[in-house]
Every structure is written in structure tokens, then in C-alpha cells.
Amino acid sequence: MNSARVKTFYYLMKLGREFELAAKEQYMQGNIAGFLHLDIGQEACSVGTMQAFDKGDVFTHYREHVLAIARGMDPKLIMAELFGKVTGVSKGKGGSMHLFEPKLDFYGGDAIVAAHLPIATGCAYARKIEGEMAGVFAIFGDGATNAGAFFESLNIAAAWKLPIIFFCENNYYAIGTRIGWVSPFEELYHKARHYMPSTRINGMDVCEVYEAVMKAKEHIEEGLGPYFIEAETYRYEGHSMSDNGKYRSEEEMEIFKSRDPIENLKKEALKLGIVEPEYFEETNKKVAKEIQEAIEFAANSPEPDLSELYEDVYCKECTNVIP
Amino acid sequence: MLYREALNRAIDESMAADKSVVILGEDVGRYGGSYRVSEGLFAKYGPKRVIDTPIAELSIVGNAIGMAIAGLRPIAEIMTVNFSLLAMDQIVNHAAKFRYMSGGKMTIPLTIRMPGGVSRQLAAQHSESYETIYSAVPGLIVLAASNATYAYHALKAAIFLNDPVIFLEHELLYPMEMDFKEIENFDPFKAQVIKEGENLTILTYLKMRYDVLQAVPQIEKELGISVEVIDLNSLRPLDMKTISDSIKKTKRVVLVEEDHKTGGYGAEVIARISEQLFYELDAPPLRIAGEDVPIPYNRKLELASIPTPDKIVTQIVQWSQANGL
Numbered sequence: 001m002n003s004a005r006v007k008t009f010y011y012l013m014k015l016g017r018e019f020e021l022a023a024k025e026q027y028m029q030g031n032i033a034g035f036l037h038l039d040i041g042q043e044a045c046s047v048g049t050m051q052a053f054d055k056g057d058v059f060t061h062y063r064e065h066v067l068a069i070a071r072g073m074d075p076k077l078i079m080a081e082l083f084g085k086v087t088g089v090s091k092g093k094g095g096s097m098h099l100f101e102p103k104l105d106f107y108g109g110d111a112i113v114a115a116h117l118p119i120a121t122g123c124a125y126a127r128k129i130e131g132e133m134a135g136v137f138a139i140f141g142d143g144a145t146n147a148g149a150f151f152e153s154l155n156i157a158a159a160w161k162l163p164i165i166f167f168c169e170n171n172y173y174a175i176g177t178r179i180g181w182v183s184p185f186e187e188l189y190h191k192a193r194h195y196m197p198s199t200r201i202n203g204m205d206v207c208e209v210y211e212a213v214m215k216a217k218e219h220i221e222e223g224l225g226p227y228f229i230e231a232e233t234y235r236y237e238g239h240s241m242s243d244n245g246k247y248r249s250e251e252e253m254e255i256f257k258s259r260d261p262i263e264n265l266k267k268e269a270l271k272l273g274i275v276e277p278e279y280f281e282e283t284n285k286k287v288a289k290e291i292q293e294a295i296e297f298a299a300n301s302p303e304p305d306l307s308e309l310y311e312d313v314y315c316k317e318c319t320n321v322i323p
Numbered sequence: 324m325l326y327r328e329a330l331n332r333a334i335d336e337s338m339a340a341d342k343s344v345v346i347l348g349e350d351v352g353r354y355g356g357s358y359r360v361s362e363g364l365f366a367k368y369g370p371k372r373v374i375d376t377p378i379a380e381l382s383i384v385g386n387a388i389g390m391a392i393a394g395l396r397p398i399a400e401i402m403t404v405n406f407s408l409l410a411m412d413q414i415v416n417h418a419a420k421f422r423y424m425s426g427g428k429m430t431i432p433l434t435i436r437m438p439g440g441v442s443r444q445l446a447a448q449h450s451e452s453y454e455t456i457y458s459a460v461p462g463l464i465v466l467a468a469s470n471a472t473y474a475y476h477a478l479k480a481a482i483f484l485n486d487p488v489i490f491l492e493h494e495l496l497y498p499m500e501m502d503f504k505e506i507e508n509f510d511p512f513k514a515q516v517i518k519e520g521e522n523l524t525i526l527t528y529l530k531m532r533y534d535v536l537q538a539v540p541q542i543e544k545e546l547g548i549s550v551e552v553i554d555l556n557s558l559r560p561l562d563m564k565t566i567s568d569s570i571k572k573t574k575r576v577v578l579v580e581e582d583h584k585t586g587g588y589g590a591e592v593i594a595r596i597s598e599q600l601f602y603e604l605d606a607p608p609l610r611i612a613g614e615d616v617p618i619p620y621n622r623k624l625e626l627a628s629i630p631t632p633d634k635i636v637t638q639i640v641q642w643s644q645a646n647g648l
């Protein structure tokens with residue numbers, strides 16, 4: 001454990017957690033609408049992966065606020081997007097599930113389960129023929145591993161030895177469907193192991209996530225083809241704000257909460273004496289301020305003008321001819 | 324020039340001009356393409372740019388979108404439009420929507436070529452026309468290439484457009500010898516008046532163009548009129564100006580399409596004409612379209628399921644007499 005890295009992990013996970021709690025509150029106040037999928041409990045995956053995979057292209061599912069923050073997206077722009085404001089990262093046209101920022105090579109927020117995996121795979125193909133071996137990182141949930149798009153992508157990525165990391169966040173539930181009801185086994189890394197190196201890790205431990213992705217990164221950069229990581233994790237909230245998550249037992253929830261990625265990182269760092277206790281308090285204050293600023297920015301930003309309705313359907317040269 | 328050679332030339336020249344152009348699909352490489360459209364390209368440009376894919380349409384289009392995001396200009400070939408339904412989610416939910424839902428940040432310069440239509444006894448799962456589906460999707464451009472000149476120029480334009488293009492071809496056209504002419508400043512979005520006339524406008528596209536042209540002399544003879552024929556070329560966007568100019572002159576319009584009548588592409592065209600040009604018309608518009616049945620295998624039944632030159636003549640003559648032309 002490296003002190004500076006632990007501090008960064010803590011800061012980003014805390015920022016992510018507080019962002020999500022604030023988003024939840026803003027949703028309840030009616031400032032955010034639509035589907036809102038919170039990452040609370042899964043921050044180690046979002047932060048550990050993005051800290052390790054710091055170059056290359058990222059393709060993600062729709063539970064992506066914290067992943068975007070960890071990639072370097074400004075929380076203000078994300079909150080504004082959640083509020084549907086024109087200052088949002090997607091001009092208020094995407095919302096919670098569609099946070100795109102090509103400047104960060106972040107192509108995220110795909111809201112069709114598993115559908116971003118063929119796209120990520122195609123991107124990895126292009127990077128390979130360009131000699132860009134930083135490659136591609138694709139993150140998805142347990143539910144995605146039952147879809148055809150998932151298996152097609154494993155097959156193609158392996159057949160063509162593409163530089164891509166498949167990262168599965170296994171939180172055991174696809175909305176209310178327990179993975180074991182619809183998959184022959186709950187340890188999902190088995191699904192990939194005939195195609196590529198495949199491993200299962202503790203996704204509640206940010207350091208373990210970080211190390212696993214670093215290893216996968218070396219593998220793809222050496223041109224050895226794709227790599228699969230399954231991270232066991234848990235979401236403390238429902239699937240989205242319209243789901244109370246009551247299909248899970250309190251015992252199960254308590255087991256995972258006792259493994260909380262943020263609290264445990266702090267405890268461990270203090271035990272090892274590698275981070276001074278004041279750091280956590282200062283960071284919490286800093287995070288609270290940033291979140292407050294993000295909410296204020298979003299609240300005070302203007303709505304998109306109605307003229308935006310027909311903008312961005314086509315590129316400029318096509319817009320001229322499309323009625 | 325053969326129709327398929329025009330397509331091949333458009334791809335070849337585009338690949339030679341720009342290294343970012345790649346093609347992918349089933350059998351496009353070593354095999355040369357199931358309709359020989361990509362013949363010779365594998366030998367010329369190699370396996371990195373001429374990519375043989377597995378039979379997985381979802382991934383052909385999904386991969387192509389990823390390549391486009393990475394900065395390539397992929398041309399995805401779907402062996403027939405019938406198989407494109409497997410890629411529907413990628414085409415509609417991803418290629419067509421990324422620009423919009425990213426607030427304009429994403430650009431998907433993707434061309435998806437797909438032959439369709441009734442060929443010869445290929446039966447229900449290999450004979451459909453789905454232009455009506457793709458033309459209904461904001462974010463897509465839909466071009467329908469009926470001839471070598473348009474195919475060549477429009478495909479080149481499509482490849483270098485910064486939006487996803489559904490490029491429709493017809494299976495019976497590939498081996499046809501056609502006139503070919505190079506045109507400067509070609510506009511792929513413009514409909515073409517392929518025969519001028521005074522008393523009736525026939526709108527059509529893809530292979531029906533030839534059935535209509537075959538029917539026209541008989542129609543003109545039987546009715547003693549002159550007929551104007553317009554090949555729509557671009558289905559989304561639709562060139563309403565050319566259509567409108569013609570109808571204002573002829574006052575009568577017939578649309579001939581191979582697709583099923585119910586919800587077919589022609590329904591949209593006639594709806595727009597009814598909204599915009601109602602008082603220009605001297606007769607109710609007529610649609611001549613495929614029957615509302617899956618395409619049968621038996622040749623007699625197959626021909627009965629789509630418009631033919633004879634049927635076009637008969638229906639137009641009946642309609643004209645009923646409407647006092």
C-alpha cells in the first residue's frame with residue numbers, strides 16, 4: 001500500500017459516494033428524474049479500475065457516475081447532466097445513463113445491457129491495427145454475462161487477440177433477478193476462461209481491484225489478447241431509484257456492508273499508519289464542498305433552449321439537407 | 324459497368340484515398356463477398372482492412388461502431404437486410420443515437436451496406452425489404468441505390484459522411500450491365516427524374532425502377548398520356564422538392580415499391596404528399612406495393628406477392644379510368 005495512492009483512492013471513492021447520496025437526495029426533491037442508478041457500495045470497482053486503466057478507451061454501462069468521476073469528469077458537469085441542464089456533459093440530452101466525453105476517451109453510459117461490449121470490441125480492433133496497445137476497458141454487470149452480445153464479444157476479442165479488458169461487476173442481482181437463477185453458476189469468470197485469462201477478485205477492496213487491472217493492462221499491452229476480471233461487489237441501493245431492493249436479505253446486506261470499500265480502506269490505512277488521521281477529516285470536508293458546488297452549479301444552470309431539440313441529430317453537413 | 328463493379332470501385336477508390344476506410348462482414352475478404360462486391364480488395368488491402376467476421380450481425384455492426392469511435396470509417400456489409408434485424412439494436416439504439424444523446428460529442432462515420440428485396444425464390448427469410456424501418460429512425464441516413472452511377476457516387480459520399488448511413492442495394496441488380504457516368508459535385512440526397520412526362524408522376528426506387536420503366540410505354544399507349552418517372556434515391560432525407568415540382572406539373576401521383584403495402588416506405592411518401600400537396604392533386608394517390616404476406620418460395624406465388632410490369636400497367640390503367648384521367 002502506497003500512501004499517495006491510498007489517499008487518491010479514498011478521496012475518489014468518498015467523492016463518488018457523496019455524489020451518489022446527493023444525487024439520491026436531489027432525485028427525491030424532484031430535481032433529477034428518469035432512471036437513476038446509484039453506485040453506492042461499488043465504488044472500489046469504479047475507482048480502482050480507472051486509477052489503473054489511466055490510458056485507453058473506456059466503455060461502460062449506465063451505472064457510471066462514479067466511474068466517470070474516477071476517469072476525471074468534473075462532478076459539476078455530471079450533476080448538471082442529471083438535472084437535465086445544458087451545461088451537463090451531454091447538454092442535458094443524455095441524462096444519468098449517458099455520460100459521454102471523448103476528450104477522456106470515455107464512451108459511456110450505454111443503457112442497453114451488454115450492447116456496449118461489441119462496440120468496445122470493435123474499438124479494440126481499431127486500436128490494435130493502429131498499434132495503440134493501451135487498448136480498451138469495458139465494464140458491465142452480472143446481468144450482461146447472459147446476453148448474446150457478451151458471448152459474441154468474448155469470441156471475437158479472443159479470436160483476434162484484441163487488447164481489451166472485460167471487467168464484470170458481479171453484484172449478484174440483475175434488477176431483482178439473482179444471477180444464480182438464470183446462470184448455471186454464480187462465479188462468472190468461468191464464462192470467459194476458455195477464451196482468455198480469467199480471474200475473480202474481491203471487488204470491495206479497491207487495492208485488489210487496482211492490482212488486478214494493472215496486471216490485466218500489462219497483459220493486453222504485451223499483445224497477448226483480452227483479459228477477463230470478475231469483481232464480487234454489492235450495491236447498497238436498489239437497481240434504480242424506482243426499486244427498493246427488498247428482494248435481498250438484511251443478513252446479506254450486512255455482510256457486504258461490513259466489507260465497505262471506503263470504511264475498510266480507511267481502517268487499513270490507519271492501522272498501517274500510512275495516512276495521517278487528519279487526512280480523512282480534511283478530505284471529507286473537501287468532498288462535501290465539491291458536492292455542494294456541483295449541486296449549486298447544476299441548480300443555477302439554464303435549461304437547454306428549445307432550439308436544441310433538432311441539434312445533434314446529424315452532423316453539420318448533413319443537417320443542412322435533412323428535413 | 325456491372326452494378327456490383329460500381330460498388331466495388333467506390334469502395335476500392337475510397338480505401339485507396341483514405342487509410343481509415345475498412346470493410347467488415349461475412350465472407351467479404353478471402354471469399355470476395357457473397358455478391359462479389361468486395362472482390363479483389365482483400366488481396367489489395369490485406370486482412371487488417373478487409374475483415375472477415377463471424378456470422379454475428381450484432382457484432383458486425385457493434386464492432387463497426389467501435390471502429391468508427393476509434394476514428395476509422397468502417398463499411399459494414401450485412402449479407403442481406405433480413406439479417407440486419409440481428410443488428411437492429413446496434414443500428415437503432417447506438418449508431419443512430421450516439422451523436423444526440425452525447426449532446427453532439429460523438430460522431431459515428433459508419434456505412435452499412437445491405438442488399439435486400441425479392442431475388443429469385445429465396446423464400447420468406449431472405450426476401451424482405453426493410454427500408455421502411457430504417458427510414459423511420461432519426462439519426463440514420465438511408466440511401467437506395469438502383470443503378471451503377473448512383474451506387475458509385477452515393478457509396479463514396481456515404482463512406483465520407485460523418486453520420487451512419489444505411490446503404491440499400493437490391494440482390495437482382497448486382498450482375499446487371501448498366502450505363503455509368505462520372506458526375507462532379509454529386510448530391511446523394513437528390514431524387515432523379517429518370518423520364519420526363521406531363522400527365523402522371525410515378526415515384527419509385529431500387530429494383531422497381533426497372534419494372535416501372537418497362538411498364539411505362541404500355542401505360543402511355545393505353546392512356547394516351549406522358550408519364551414522368553422519379554427515382555427517389557435517398558429515402559432519408561427525402562427530396563420533397565423534386566417530388567413537389569413534378570406533381571405540381573402532372574397533378575397525379577403513383578408510388579411503386581416492392582415492400583409490403585402496410586406501413587411500407589411508400590405510406591410515408593404518400594402521407595407527406597397528402598399533407599403538403601393535397602390541392603395540387605387531381606386524383607387520389609395510388610400505391611402499388613407488395614402484398615401483405617411473407618414472401619413465398621414458389622415462383623408463381625412469389626411473383627404474385629410483388630409488383631411486376633404487367634401489374635403496374637393494369638393497376639394504373641384501372642386507377643386512371645376510375646379517376647377520369
